[in-house]
Every structure is written in C-alpha cells, then in structure tokens.
Amino acid sequence: MSTPIIExxxxxxxxxxxxxxxxxxxxxxxxxxxxxxxxxxSGKSTLLRILMTLExxxxxxxxxxxxxxxxxxxxxxxxxxxxxxxxKMRNHLGMVFQHFNLFPHMSVxxxxxxxxxxxxxxxxxxxxxxxxxxxxxxxLADKANSYPNDLSGGQKQRVGIARALAMxxxxxxxxxxxxxxxxxxxxxxxxxxxxxxxxxxFTMLLVTHEMYFAREISDRVCFFDKGAIVEEGKPEEIFIxxxxxxxxxxxxxxxxx
Amino acid sequence: MNGFSWDWAFxxxxxxxxxxxxxxxxxxxxxxxxxxxxxxxxxxxLRRSPSRILRNSIYWLVEFIRSTPLLVQIxxxxxxxxxxxxxxxxLMTGVFALGLHYGAYLxxxxxxxxxxxxxxxxxxxxxxxxxxxxxxxxxxLPQAIRPMIPATGNYIIAMFKETPQLSAITLLxxxxxxxxxxxxNFRYLEPFTLVGILYLVFSIVAAFGIHQVEKRFxxxxxxxx
Numbered sequence: 001m002s003t004p005i006i007e008x009x010x011x012x013x014x015x016x017x018x019x020x021x022x023x024x025x026x027x028x029x030x031x032x033x034x035x036x037x038x039x040x041x042s043g044k045s046t047l048l049r050i051l052m053t054l055e056x057x058x059x060x061x062x063x064x065x066x067x068x069x070x071x072x073x074x075x076x077x078x079x080x081x082x083x084x085x086x087x088k089m090r091n092h093l094g095m096v097f098q099h100f101n102l103f104p105h106m107s108v109x110x111x112x113x114x115x116x117x118x119x120x121x122x123x124x125x126x127x128x129x130x131x132x133x134x135x136x137x138x139x140l141a142d143k144a145n146s147y148p149n150d151l152s153g154g155q156k157q158r159v160g161i162a163r164a165l166a167m168x169x170x171x172x173x174x175x176x177x178x179x180x181x182x183x184x185x186x187x188x189x190x191x192x193x194x195x196x197x198x199x200x201x202f203t204m205l206l207v208t209h210e211m212y213f214a215r216e217i218s219d220r221v222c223f224f225d226k227g228a229i230v231e232e233g234k235p236e237e238i239f240i241x242x243x244x245x246x247x248x249x250x251x252x253x254x255x256x257x
Numbered sequence: 258m259n260g261f262s263w264d265w266a267f268x269x270x271x272x273x274x275x276x277x278x279x280x281x282x283x284x285x286x287x288x289x290x291x292x293x294x295x296x297x298x299x300x301x302x303l304r305r306s307p308s309r310i311l312r313n314s315i316y317w318l319v320e321f322i323r324s325t326p327l328l329v330q331i332x333x334x335x336x337x338x339x340x341x342x343x344x345x346x347x348l349m350t351g352v353f354a355l356g357l358h359y360g361a362y363l364x365x366x367x368x369x370x371x372x373x374x375x376x377x378x379x380x381x382x383x384x385x386x387x388x389x390x391x392x393x394x395x396x397x398l399p400q401a402i403r404p405m406i407p408a409t410g411n412y413i414i415a416m417f418k419e420t421p422q423l424s425a426i427t428l429l430x431x432x433x434x435x436x437x438x439x440x441x442n443f444r445y446l447e448p449f450t451l452v453g454i455l456y457l458v459f460s461i462v463a464a465f466g467i468h469q470v471e472k473r474f475x476x477x478x479x480x481x482x
Contacts, residue, residue: 052384087386095384101377105399105478114395115385147477167385 005030005065005171005203006051012059013046013227020046021227024060028171031201035214035235038224039250044207045098047224048173051205052095053086065092065170094169098176100156102148108135108159109144112166119167127166134162138192154185158192165196174206186210193217211254215239223247268447271438275451278434283459285348285430286417289355293416294409296360301367302393322361328422330354335426347428351420359416363409370405371397400478403471410467414460431455 004027011024020043028034036044049055050062053069062069071078072085081089103111112134113127122130135141138158148156157177164172174193178186190213196202197217208214214221215235222232223244231244242248303315322330331354338344345353374397382392424433435448 052380054380054383087388090383090386093384097377097381097384099377101375101381103378103381103396103400105475106480110480115387118388118391118395119386149477163381163385 002030003066004028004063005032006205007063008047008060009062010060011050011057011062013043013050013055014058019227021060024227026222026229028203028205030203033197033202033204033217033219034206035218035221036205036207036224037209037211037214037221037238037250038230042224043227044224045175048095048175048205048207051171052093052173053090064089091167092169093171093173094164094167095173095175096157096160096164096177098179100148100153100160100180102156102159102163104148106147107144108140108146108148108151111148111159112163115163116166130166131162134165135159137165137195138162139188152185153181154188157181157189161189161192161196171203171205174204174208176207176209178208178210209254211239211251223250225250263450264444264447267442267444268451271435271442271448272451274434274438275431275448275455278429278431279455279459281348281428282417282420282430285351285355285420285423285428286413288348288352289359289416289420290413292352292356293359293363293412296356297363297367300360300364301371304364304368305371319361319364322358327354327358327419328425330358331422331426347423347426350426351423351428354423355416355419359412362412366405366408366412367401370401373404374401395481399480403474403476403478406467406471406474410464410470413467414463417459417463418456 006026006028008024008026011021011026013019013021013024024043024047026047036047038044046055050057051064051069057070061071067089068078068081069086069089070081072081073079103114106114109128109131112131113122113124116122116127116130117124132141132144135144138161140155140158140162143151143155143159148159151159160177177193178189181189190210193204193206193213194217197204206214206218215238218235220232221235221238222229223238223242223246224230225246231238231242231247238247239251242251300315300319304312304319306312306315331350334345334354335347335350378396378400379392382396387396420430421432423430424436427433431452435445435452438448439445
C-alpha cells in the first residue's frame, strides 16, 4: 500500500475544557473520496479545520503528502511549524466553507483570481483565463463581474468551489458545503462536485449531512461520534448494513427509517 | 463701552490676518490627521501582533498617551526633547503631538473596525494561503474602512478644535493671532468672535464632507488593482 496522503497519529485537540480528540488516528489515501458523517459537535469540522491550519493541535502528529503539517525539522530537531512551513504545506490543501466566506468587496472573478495572483504570482491575464474556465465548470460563466451579494446561496457556493480550485490543491476539503443552502439549491452545488470527480481525480474529504450524496460519491464513509471514528467502510456497508448501534441510531434518525 | 459694541471696520481690517492664521491651523490639522491615521494604523496592527510583549507594550503606550493631557505632551515635545538633541519647529512639534495623541485614540477605532470583520474572511484568506500582509491589504482593510469613517472624522474635527493648544508653544495659529491683535488694539470682541465663527464654519464643512465620504464610500469596501 502506498503512503497515505493524509495521516493523523495520536492527535489531541481541546477547546478549553472540552476535549475534541483525545487520541485520534485517521488516514486517507491519495485520490480517495472520504465522507465524514455524524452528529454535530463530534469533531467532524474540526478535523478539516486542523488540516487547513485554521486550528492547531495539542498533541500528536499529522502528515500531509509525506510531510509533517504542524511540525518541521529544524537544526536536527522536530519543532512546531513556523509560518513559512505552514505556508508551504497549505499549498496542498483547499477548502470550501459552509458559509461560503466569499470576499464581498470583490467581483466573482476577482474572488477567484486573488489568490493565484497574490500567492502564486500568476499574471492577471492567466489568472483570469483560468477563472473563466472554472466559472464555466461551475456553470457561472455569466456571473464573472457580479458581486457575491447579488448571487443566490447555491451560486455563492459554486463560486466558493471555483475559488478553492483556482489554487489547484491536491486535497479538497468540503466543510458542510450545502448545510447553509435552501433545499432546492443543494443539488446545483452537489452536481458541481459530481462533475468534478468525474473529470479529474482528487483527494477529497467531505463533512456532510447529505447522506445520499455521501453514499453516491464516496469511496469510504466514516461515522464520527465524540471525536472518534465509530465505524467506517464502503458506503454500502455503512448505509445498508451498519454494525454499530450508534451508527444505526444516527442513520435512522437521519434517513427517517 | 469700548469692546461691547461691534466694530465692522475693525473686524474687516483684522479678518485677513486671522484668515492667514487659519491656514496654519488647517495645515496643522491636515498634517496632524495624516500622521494620526498612520500612527493609529500602526498601533492597531501592533496590538494584533503575535508577540505578547509587543501587544502589551503598545497597549500601555496607547493608554499612557490617552491618559495624559495633550498640553503636557506638547510641552514635553517642545521644551524637553531639545535636551535630547531633538528640536522641531512649533508647527512640526504640533503635528507630531496631535498625530501621536489622536493616533492613540484612532487606534481604538481602527482596532474595533478590524475586529468587526467576520472570522470567515480571515479563514478564507488563510485557506487560500494569502500572507498576513495581503490579507490585511486586500481582504480586511478594504472592508473595515467604511465603518471607521464616522468615528475617525469626529476625532479629526476634535483635533482641529484642539489646535489652539499649540499657541502654548508659540505657533501662530488662529487663536494666538487673535489674542495678539486684541492686545495690540485693546479690542478682543471682533478677533475672538471671528475665530469662533471660523471654527464653527470649518467644523460644519468638515462634518458635512466626512458624511459625504461615508455615503459615497462603496458599502462592501473596495478592491485594490
């Protein structure tokens, strides 16, 4: 088996007195699509946020693409990562947020070109060309000059996806990307992801409450509860014949069976 | 009844002198504002520095500047600094003192403006791997400036009204010139009244201007090229 592209080893994470992860282990293979489901407060989003370096860890190690995310070698020692190391590591990762977090003062086009231009030094011309392609991909070619506040929730999120893709991450983190949307707008966003994985291979880690989507798109589904993976396996295993009582109870509540 | 009856001829005679002193007042306010905005931004950003020592030092420095009278600071800069080999003209001292004093106040305005930016904006910037500088320059400040305009404007008007304190270090601003005119002619009514009216007019015009700037400022902020 090849080296996993993401590897959590004995990770600890606390928020004040609340322990999210006490000893968390988790791996993702390259080009694997993994859905994380589970009740809220179980640490699903925290997992993604730690990978995106939006949250630190209180213990353990995380490897991304064969390199330690939160640590680095310095003068023969293993030390907490500095901002330069984190900057380098973030290039592997892209994230789409539940609440979009688009930049409201920038046009849709500029939302997408901002990071490639500033971070990667791509010329404006090239950045705009690839922004056009991405907007085509998410079906918003006509919205390049609109501003986020003029878009519907579903459109905003599709821009959010295009913006993340513009940095060409090898790992895409999707944090409840349809949870803030009206039900009728969910599918237009999920369709973008469906097309995306059809056209290209991605390592994708998604936290979601869309059970049917998770079942359809994932290579593996992990059921999370209280900071641990209670049960994981192929979508059919988890959704059709879950073994653990907590998984059963959760799925029953969710799917209304 | 000398001094209790308004003398138009005298008022017209001294107006040019007062107006030319008004230029000094306005210049001190303009340069003071620029310096205050610069210092305010520097203080506000340093208050958010990752270094705790730096954060705390700036906090106490700002508290110190805000809690001591402007006049003491003006005197200190003008009479004490030369003993350390730093001497400046009355105007430059005034600009420096006003800028520092109001920069301390403005830093709180800027800080709360920056704090008002949603956490999600910072997180998106980080997820896109923008540097801290680019995050401030492209994402945070362009959105934070509009809500800062009214309070910043009020402080600049307040600063304008404090310029007479610079007469204490011999700066020939409006009030000082009016006082000199008064003592030379034994008539204070006209010069001081004119000064009062000019302050009123300038303040009203400035308040209106600031309101216009706020109104016309794009609601979402602006994008740098």
